[in-house]
C-alpha cells in the first residue's frame with residue numbers, strides 16, 4: 581500500500597494573499613500552490629458541506645494537472661461521542677458526505693475530529709465514539725475499498741476525545757484509517773509536551789508500535805505553532821510567532837531519518853501557504869544536510 585512517495589507540504593484553506601492577488605475561487609488554488617512550490621492542499625468543509633459537485637470536480641482536475649495531493653477536512657461539529665443518538669447519526673452522515681465530496685475531488689484522505697468528552701467520563705466518550713466509528717466503517721465500505729482513508733485527528737483540548745492513544749485505538753479498527761498527527765495539538769494538550777527531537781521520536785514510536793511502519797510512513801499531519809492554557813489548545817499562531825512551540829526542524833530530522841513520507845498541512849492563520857513553504861524549506865535543508873553526511 582503506497583499512498584505517496586514523498587513528503588508533501590501544503591495549506592489548510594486559502595491564504596489571505598491568494599485573494600489579495602485577485603484570485604476568486606479554490607479552482608485556482610492547485611496552480612497557485614504549484615507555482616509556489618507546494619504539493620498538497622486540504623480543502624476545508626469545517627464550517628459546512630456546501631460545495632457543488634461541479635466545482636469539486638474542477639478543483640480535482642486542476643490538482644491532478646499540477647500534482648497537488650488533496651485531502652478534505654470534515655465539519656467541526658462532528659461528534660462521534662455525543663450522548664444523543666440523533667447527533668451521532670448526523671455525524672455519521674457528515675463523514676459520509678465528506679467522503680462523497682472527497683471522491684468528487686479525487687482526494688484520498690478525510691480528516692475529522694472524533695468528538696468531545698463533555699460531561700461523560702473519558703472511557704464512556706471513547707467507547708461511544710468507537711462504536712459510532714464502527715458504523716461509519718460499515719457504511720463507508722465502498723469508499724474505503726476504493727482506497728480512501730479516514731484520518732482521525734489528535735485534538736488540542738484536554739476535554740476532547742483524541743489524545744494520541746485514543747486516535748491510535750481508532751486506527752486499529754480498519755487499515756484504511758490513519759492518524760492525523762496534529763503536533764501543535766499534541767503539544768498543547770500535553771501543556772508544552774514537545775520540546776526536543778526525542779519527544780517527536782517517542783510520538784512516532786507509539787504510532788509505529790500501534791499501526792506498523794507501512795501506515796506510519798504515510799501519516800497525515802497538521803503543523804502550526806500553538807498557544808495553550810491549562811485546558812490545552814487556546815490559539816493557533818504562525819511560524820514567525822516563535823514564542824510558541826513546537827519547533828518543526830527536529831520533526832523534519834526524524835521524518836528524514838526514518839524515511840517517512842507524510843503529508844504535512846499547515847494551519848497558520850492567514851499565511852498557511854506561506855508557512856507551509858517555510859516548513860518545506862526547513863525540511864529540504866535538513867534533507868540536504870542528511871544526504872551530505874551520509875554519502
Ligand SMILES: [Zn+2]
Nearest residue numbers: 653691693733
Ligand atoms: Zn482539525
